[in-house]
Amino acid sequence: MTGTVLVTYGTTNGSTAEIAESVAGVLREGGLTVQVLPARSVTSVAPYDAVVVGGGLYAGRWHKDARRFVRRHRVLLAQRPVWFFSSGPLDPSASERDIPPVRGVQQAMTRLDVRDHVTFGGCLRDGAKGWVAGMILRSGKGGDFRDFGAIEAWAKGVADALAQG
Template identity: 70%
Template sequence: MTTDVLVAYGTTNGSTARIAEAVAEVLDKEGLTARARPAASVEDLSDYDAVVVGGALYAGHWHKDARRFLRRHRRALAGRPLWLFSSGPLDASATERDIPPVPALRRAMTRLSARGHITFGGCLEEGAKGRIAGMIVRNGKGGDFRDVTEIEHWAAQVAQELSGARKD
């Protein structure tokens, strides 16, 4: 039996999308069937046995598309294994310590019985959309702080949990 996993994401500049794609690749390598899709484009979860949702962090808020995804699909999510990730710190803090989810996301995790959450470093580079993003890059505070090894390790843990669930 295969497990079909949706990896939905909310992103503005593409960094969270690339994390979601990396998660889906690892899930595929681990024997699952995973698909990364923009959260705003997902209309139905009936084809998926499990869901991972990622959202970029902006000024202490999870990306609006990721938040709306959780609200719109709350009933379907309640019956599926669910993991969440955030991306955003533009420094090494995400690799140095566990960064908890923002308060609204923490409440959603409880309501939806999410199995886990992790915060990954973000990426903001030249050409980023938005006035504030542009200012951050111009002031030398941008860069790529994603830790590919950490992303792959976390995705492998999700796959392991799902594979264990399939055997039950």
């Protein structure tokens, strides 16, 4: 494939954006042209030949910007290769086992014939926005549980699939 790939994401505190940038870097290394944008700022997916959508997980739901993006662009997304990723568990579980998509993400995957989904560990650092984030941090359960080696390996699989057409 020689077209352009959109990597888009919904995030509150930026850690999902950092995952999206890592995915985009691997796709670029694979020779693809990639644009990375927050989901709320994408006006059309028409210019893109493939799309990767990521969303942070909050209370068992994908970030609202990722959900709205998928709903708003569902017609065109159904006409191109699409991959999903989630980020969220604030523990090592995502590195220890495959975590299935949450219900709303699974439904979108079925409707759009999404090629793959993966859940990566999340990250919650001091200074994070939100009352719940503050509670989590005060309880000592924050931290960075992202595995960038796993993120890059998954992105390499996406790049390989796109290279094969």
